[in-house]
Amino acid sequence: MGGSATIGGGGGGGGERDLRLDFFRGLALWFIFIDHIPANQFAWVTPRNFGISDATEMFVFISGYTASLVYAKVLAERGFALAAVRVLHRCWTLYVTYIVLFTAFTAQVAYTARVFDNPLFAEEMGIAAYFADPAAALTQALVLKFRPANLDVLPLYILLLLCFPLMLPALRRQPLVVLAVSTALYVAARRLDWNLPTYPAGGVWYFNPFAWQFLFVLGGALQQAPGIAALLAARRWWMVVVAAVVLLLSLYLALSWQFAFIGALTPQWVSELIYPLSKTDLDPLRVTHFLAMVYLIVLLVPRNAGWLARPVLRPVILCGRQSLQVFCASILLSFAGQTILVQFDASLFSQFSVTVMGISGMVLLARLLSWYQSADRPPRAAAPVLRDSGT
Template sequence: MKRLIALDMLRGYALVCIMLDHMPISELRWFTLANFAIFDAAELFVLLSGFLVGMVWLAVERKQGLRAVQWRFTRRAFEVWRALVFGGMLMALVSAGLLALDMDHTAIWHQYAIWVLENPIGFFGVLATMWLQPNLLDVLAVYVILLASVPILVPVLMRHPLSFAAGSFAVWCFAPVLNAFVPNHRIGGLLFNPFGWQMLFFSGIAMGLYRERIMPVLTQHRRLLTILSAGMFLFGTAIVVAAKFGEPALPVRDALRLIYGGEVGKWDLDGTRYMAIMGASWLVAVPLARIMERMAASRLGVALQQIGRGGLFSFLACVLLSVLGDAFQMNPPGQGIARRMAVDVWAMLTLWWISALWLRHGAPWQMSITLRRQAKG
C-alpha cells in the first residue's frame, strides 16, 4: 500500500493540536485547528483513522483474504484497548509524581493520582472494563468500540454501501438516546458518543474503500463540490470567529444561529461539525492537493509525517507530554509568554523526537514480532 505523505502529515498535525489543546495556559493553543474551524483535532484524528482503515482493509484483503483482515482489526482493537488501560495507569502515575513534587497541573483530574496509589488494582479494573475513561484518553474508548465493530460492519458496508449509510445516519440521529444506555461512571454514557462518532469514522472508511472508484465521478462536478465544501467550512469558521468577537458580533451570531439552531455540540458529533470537516476533506484532497503535497515534503511536513506515522505510540506520547507541559507552564505560577512558549516548543520537539525514535527502533521491533507470529501460524 502506497503511503500518502499528506495523510501522515495531517495525522501528525492532529496529534500536535491535541497535545497543545490539552495544555490550558499554552500560548500556541490559540493557533490550533479549533481556533479557525468549527471542528477540532479530535474529528480530524477520527476521520483520518477511518480513512486509513479503509485503505488498509482493501490492501490486506486483496493479498491475504477476508479472514486475515478481520483478524488484523480485531487485534488492532485489542492494542488500542491495551493502550487505553496502560496509558491511563501511566498517566495517573505521572500525575502522582508531579503532585509529589508539588507541581500543580490541570490537564487531568487529580483524583486519578489518588486512585492509582490507594487502589491500583481497582483503578486498573475500571480502566480495563472502560467503566472509567480518563480525560485526554477518552477518545481511545470510542476508538476501541469503533475498531471492534470494523471486522463485522465493513463487509456490510462493502456489500450494501447505500443501506449502510442510511443505517449509520439513523443511528447518529438517535445517538444521545442510545448513549445513555451505555454503562459508565458518568450519567449519559461515554463522553465521546460512539453512536454519533461512528458516522464520521465510517465516512472515513468509505472514503478509503471507494476513493479510486468514486473520485473520477466526483471530479466531473469539481467546481460545484468545491464551492459547496468551501461554503460548509467557512460557515463553521464564521461561527467560531463571531464567537470570539463577543457582543459586537451578536447580530452575526444570531443570524448564524438561525441556520445551525443553537449549540454545536462536540460529544454527540453535531451535524454542523460533521459537514464542516467533510467539506474540508474535499478541499484538502482536490483543490489543495498539490499544496498539501508540497507542505508534506517540507522539513516541517516531514517532521509531522513522522509524528503521524508513530500512530498509537505518538498519541500516548502526546497525552503524557500534555500533562508534563501543563505542569511546567503552571510551575512556578505567573510565568511570562516567552517561558510558556519555550515549553510549547519543547513539547513539540520532544513529541517529534520520541516519534522518530519509535519509527527507527520500536516499529521495526514490533513488525519483527508480528512476522514471527505469522510464520508460526
Template sequence: MASISPGMDFAEPKTAKAATAAVSTRDPRLDVFRGLAMFIILVAHIPDNTWANWIPARFGFSDATEIFVFCSGMASAIAFGGVFARKGWLTGTARVLFRCWQVYWAHIGLFFLTAAAMAAIDLWWAGDKSYVAALNLKPFFDDPEQQIVGLFTLTYIPNYFDILPMYLVVLAMMPLMMALVSISLWAAVAFSISLWLAANVGTMHFPAEPWSNREWFFNPLGWQLLFFTGFAFMRGWFAPPPVSRALLWVCVAFLVLSAPFSSWKVFTWVEAASPSLGDWIRGTWDWMTQQDALDLFSPRDKTDFGILRYLHFLALAYVAWAAAGPGGARLRRIANGSAGIIWRCLVEIVTKVGQQSLAVFVFSMAIAQILGFVLDLAGRKTADHILVNLWGFALVTAVAYIAAWFKSQPWRSKAR
C-alpha cells in the same frame, strides 16, 4: 449475493477494484494532515495553553479530533481493507482484533502513566494546586478497587482519556461493515447512518462512570460515520468529488459564514462590529447548543458528532484536498525540496509524526499534563508558552522517529 465465508475470497464493490492498487501505498496527504492533527492535539491538551486559543477548534465546528478520526479511517483502509480483500473475512477480522488489542493496552498504559505522573507531582511538589484533582482523577484514587474494574472494562472513562476507547470500538465495527459491504454497499451505508441517528436522535450511548449517568464524551456510534467516510473514500467505494471552482467557493463560504456561529472568538469580533447582528447570532447559537433542539438533537454536539460538525469537516477537508493538488502533488514537490530546505524538513517531520500517530498520540497526551506543570512553575509568561510548546513539538517529533526506528527492526539481519 456476495459470500463472506471465512475460507473464501472477500468480495468488495466493483467500484473498489480500480482503487486496490492505489491504496497499497500511503497517500502523502494522509500522513501530513494526520501529523498536523497530532501537533494540534498536543497544543489543545496542555492545560491553560495560550496557543490553544488559535487552533482550528476556535474558528469552526470541527477540530483536530475530526482530522484524527477521518485520517484513521483512511489509514485503516490501507492497513486492514487490503487484508480483507486478499486473505478473506476471518483473517481480516483477526488483523483488526489485533489492532484493537494494541489500542486497548495503549489506553490502559496512558491512563496509568498520566495518573502516576500527576500523583508524583502532588507528592513531591508542595504547591497549592492538586494536579490529580485538576484532571478529575480523585474518584480513582479515592476508590481504586471499584474504578480499576471500571477502567479495564471501559465503564470508567475519565474525560481526558476518552478518544482511544472511541477509536477502539469503531475499529471493532470494521468486520461487520466489511461483511455488509460484501453483500451490498448501500446496506453498509444504511447501517452506518442508522447508528449515527441512534446516537444523535436516540439514547444509545456508553456509560463513563459507575456512579453517574455520564456517557463517553466521544460516542463511537456517532463518530463511526466520519471514520467510515474516510475508509470508504480510500477503499474506492465512492469516488472523490472533482476539484470544482464552484464547489470550492461553496465550501469556503460555508467555513467563513459558519465561523460566528461556531466560534466564540469570531462571534465577539462580529458583535463588536455589529451589535444587532451579534444579537441574532447569539440567539441562533443558544438554539444550537440546546440538547433538545428541534426536540430531537443538538446539531453541533461533539459527543454524538452533530451534523454541523460533519458538514464543517467535509468542507474543510475538500479545501485542504484541493490545496494539496492531485495526488498530493504540491506536498510531494515540497518534500522533494522544490520549496526550500526548511519547508522540506517541516513536511518530512509532520509526515513522520503522522505515520506514527498512535505512539505520538499516547505520548503527547501524557506529556501535555507535565508540560502544563512546567508552565505553572515557570510563571506562564509569553516566552514560557513559546518555549514549552516548541519543546513539546520537539519531544513528539523525537518519539515519532524513535517509534519508526523500532518498527524497522534494525537488529534483524537483511537478506543478501
C-alpha cells in the same frame, strides 16, 4: 510501528504511500497536544479556533479511511478469518497500550498533585474517583468506563475497531449501504440520546461512539468507493463556493466565542437554532464544517503534491506514521507542560517553550521509532546478476 495505517497502526498495504494521510494525522497529533495544554495562547494556531470542528474529526475520519485501506486488502487476499484476527490483534494492542497509558498518566497526575500539594490537578484531570475507591476505579478502567481527561479518543477508537470486522465484508461489497446504515445509527443516537455510561455513575462517553462512528465509517466507505470519492472531489465551482461559505460562517462562529462584540452581532434566533453545538454527539454543523474543509483540502492537495515530500515536513509525517506512540507521549507531555505553566511560570515565553519542547519530544520519539524499525528489518537481497554464458 513504522508504516502504521491507523491510530494504532495495522500494517501498510502495497503501492505508493499516500503522504497526505500521514501528514494530516501527524498535524492532528500536534494540534491535540497543543489544545490539551490549558491557557496556552499558541492554541490559536489549531483548527478549533477557526471553525466548529477540530483535530478529532480529522483523526477519526483518517482512521476509518486507513483501516478500510489496510484490512479490506487483507480480506481480499487472505480471507475474512485472517482479516478479522488482524483487526482483533490490533484492538488488543490498543487496549494494552491504553491500560499502560492510563496507569502512567494517573501516576503522573497523582505524583504532581502530591509534590505541589495541589489537589486541583486530580480533579481537573478526572482522577479524583481513583483516590476515593482505587479498586473500583481500576476495575472500571479495564472495561473503558473510567477515563481521565484527554484519554477519551483511544477508547473510542478501540471500540470502533472492535466492531470493524462485522462491517468489513459489507463495506468492501456495498460501501454506500454500510454508510446509509451508519447514517441511520447516527441520526437515531442523536434523537434518542443513545450513549454509553462512564464511571462514576451519571456520566457518558465524551465521544459518543454511536455518533462518532459516522465519521469513521464515512472514511472507510469513501476509501472503498473511489468512484464516489472522485465524483465528490470533482472541481465544481458551486461546490467550491458552498464549501468556502461554510468555512467562513464557521470562522465567524468560532470568533464569536472568543470576542464578545462579534457574538453580539449574531441574531438571537440564529443562536437558538444552532446551539448547543455538541462535540459529544457530533453536531451536524461540525460534520458539515469538517466535510467542507476536507473537500477543499482534496482539491488543493492532490495525492502527488510534491511539497509533501519536502524535508521540512518530515517531522509531521513521521509523527503521523508513529501515531499510537506519539499520541501516548503527547498526553504525558501536555500534562507536564500544564504543570510547568501552573506551578512555575505562565508567561508567553514559557508557553512557547513548553509547546516547542513538547512537539520536539514527539518528533524525537517518532524519529527513534522509525530508526529502530528500519534497522530491525532484514536487508533486501540483492537482485541476481545475469551474466552472458557465451552461448
